[in-house]
Amino acid sequence: MSIPPSHGERRRGRTTMRRAAEGVVLAFIYVCGWLAIIILAAIALFLILNSVRALNEAGLGSMLSGTAWYPTSNPGKFGMLPLILGSLLVTAVALVVSVPLGVAAAVFISEFSGTGVKDIMKSIIEFMAAVPSVVYGLIGVAVVIPLVKDVFALNSGMTALAGGIVLGVMSLPTVISISEDALHAVPFDLRQGSAALGNTRWQTTYKVTIPAASSGIFAAVMLGLGRAIGETMAVLMLTGNAAIMPTSVLESVRTMTGTIAAEMGEVVQGGLHYSVLFAVGLVLFVITFAINLAADLVLEGQRKRWRR
């Protein structure tokens, strides 16, 4: 006569099943985690492979330093400098708009608004981020371009300034929400300590809270910059797209993103021009990658700082 299996023995079969299920789930999660890295590496590889022809025939150095962009002349001139400077100029204008407005808005939301107002503002800002960029472009065409034309008495309002202003507004949600997170992460203890020394709310904010959050605010600006430099549709609609060396913000400029979007439809697949556009994409990829990496490192540094 055998002893009937104990409760634990009867459960053993089920435990094995559960272990197997757990293994499958873990493997799936593991692959998904690595997927992001694999995709990123694939994008980089794809860009490099497609730019090989441009790098061989036009040469990286002469493309980066060339001031003439005449891709359709014979032979084509592929100087990217006007495009790179165009992107940087528009982005610089965007920063001038988004940094003061964004940081001030973040300070208001984090330090001075009541709970109700804070919740409403945060959802509105999330909504701002969800508006398609072509809509921002339309508003720019209808409002900002005529305004710039009239204020500066120009023949055309399609300028780096107009593109930059709209781009600045578009990167506001990024700047605001990340700055707000950074301010929010400053321990309440510090604010209390400052208040207990006879400081007003505003004195505490600019003497303690903002400096303590400065690295996070810097990261917010960097991410806003990354957003602005990669934006395509709005700048294509607003900057006039003249591929000339820019000398002022009141001139028409063409950005790297705008060039790729505008010209890709008209090139011969696999041709030199086609490959050069991929090289432009590669330069853009390297710039945005570097900006995001810098922002991430700064944010990580901040996280460590308050972990005490």
Next chain:
Amino acid sequence: MVTALLLEREGAAPLGAPHMHVREAAEVATRDEASSTIRGSFSLTGVSVAYGRDQVIEGVDMEIPPRSVTALIGPSGCGKSTLLRCLNRMNDELGNVTVGGRITLDGVDIMGKAMDPVELRMRVGQVFQRPNPFPMSIYDNVAYGPRTQGIRRKAELDALVEESLKGSALWDEVKKSLKKHAFELSGGQQQRLCIARALATKPEVILMDEPASALDPISTQQIEDTIAKLKDSVTIVIVTHNMQQAARISDQTAFMLRESLEAPAHLIEIGDTKKMFTNPDDPRTESYITGRFG
């Protein structure tokens, strides 16, 4: 058994106590001549506090004499810290807190519209439970309050920083490294830095909310030594969970108790520390200090 808590405390009696030494009395007299009144005395009448609709403290009457140490003791959640924060109106910062009754500092009502909480906090400093130095240098931490008050001259700031750090017994450890970041100090040093920071605004009163609870025994000892020295120049009100600490450092002790979660906390008894720890009037005080609850 209770008396054993009282270590060497001779000469630490409250000002004006009948058994005060003659020399001390003479010192008080000279001080009195120097400034016609010694500043830094609180008077609380019928003080009550509510968080939203929840009444947490009710009917507290208390006299805090100048240049003495008053300890607030009682079990967790009895409103000691809340009462402490009434004295520099830090409850204002939390919002949703209503304080009733009357609190005067040197005879002036501090709760009325006429008193600016910002100005009040320059006169009533606070040291918090967890050291909270600002993310800047040691020097800038101490100079923070004076700079708020508009002091800009370097010589004056230097002197204040040195004096304040000496006051909190940190000077000898940091005098060569004033530019060092405050976060590089140990926990105990950070807390003494926070005391120096509070001293630098030349307050009449310093409130301490369990200033040593996050510190090791040696750092605690240093904080207690600092408090003993400080009471020559400022009034100290300290919240502590540690009854031996209350017995060692305070002149008068106030025992608070919230007897049920439905009822607000009351001040059960306040009196000379020696008496509170040897022969309290209220049986609940006796139960608490002998460790029967709390």
